[in-house]
């Protein structure tokens with residue numbers, strides 16, 4: 001009996017160490033829904049392409065690459081922001097009538113150009129596994145997509161036809177017991193429960209984009225892909241950060257209160273993972289990882305001693 005109990009503890013530990021699930025992001029279009037995403041290609045031939053998103057990222061097959069770190073410009077500034085329910089997701093935009101130069105932007109991180117913020121939106125599912133991208137087949141609870149356009153094309157619309165037109169940051173969302181304070185300002189969905197192209201709701205307290213970034217943006221996965229919604233344009237340089245952000249179950253539930261175009265609850269907006277085909281996924285590891293408990297080899301013998309003894313005594 002003792003042996004069984006110890007083994008059980010051992011597997012519990014493995015379970016905790018193996019961590020949690022993943023999520024993904026998309027972009028809006030006209031009439032489509034998530035009951036049968038395989039049928040999108042009947043109306044949008046792009047969706048049947050060979051470089052589609054999202055994908056599963058198999059960490060055994062990524063190619064470690066020497067990218068510089070990301071530069072986030074004006075990510076810490078406070079802009080007037082509006083939320084819109086487009087029937088497929090909730091989208092946050094910055095209301096700047098005049099100044100494209102002041103928009104938050106990203107560069108570095110292996111991108112050849114500077115990319116301006118266009119919008120951000122979310123993907124979720126009925127359960128707690130609503131990410132679009134998966135890592136080693138594991139889903140996270142939801143996924144945030146921060147969409148940017150290449151400034152050399154001048155605008156989002158002009159950038160869309162180009163293979164290097166868009167850069168999307170995919171941020172996986174995990175669960176935590178406490179609320180994420182940034183989302184408390186963002187989750188004000190009362191006026192946008194039903195979709196509308198005309199009604200968008202100005203946020204009472206704007207969220208600087210930096211508050212939605214993971215604690216570390218040092219390590220990330222990179223591949224060439226597409227929008228995860230019709231038209232499925234293959235014009236996205238994808239970055240999926242290795243470090244997730246986290247929200248509470250209560251905050252995640254807020255997204256499911258939104259309705260779709262038919263007035264039905266928008267329970268899920270996740271496209272299944274797509275084949276990699278001839279693509280590769282590259283990976284920038286964190287050059288200076290924070291040492292955690294498990295990084296200190298000196299801790300390991302004590303930590304694992306009871307279990308390794310168990311193994312020695314048994315018939316494994």
Ligand SMILES: *[C@@H]1O[C@H](CO)[C@@H](O)[C@H](O)[C@H]1NC(C)=O
Nearest residue numbers: 163222223224279280281282
């Ligand atoms: C994406 O496509 C560009 C242009 O073909 C190529 O130079 C780049 O290496 C690709 N990126 C990855 C991560 O494969």
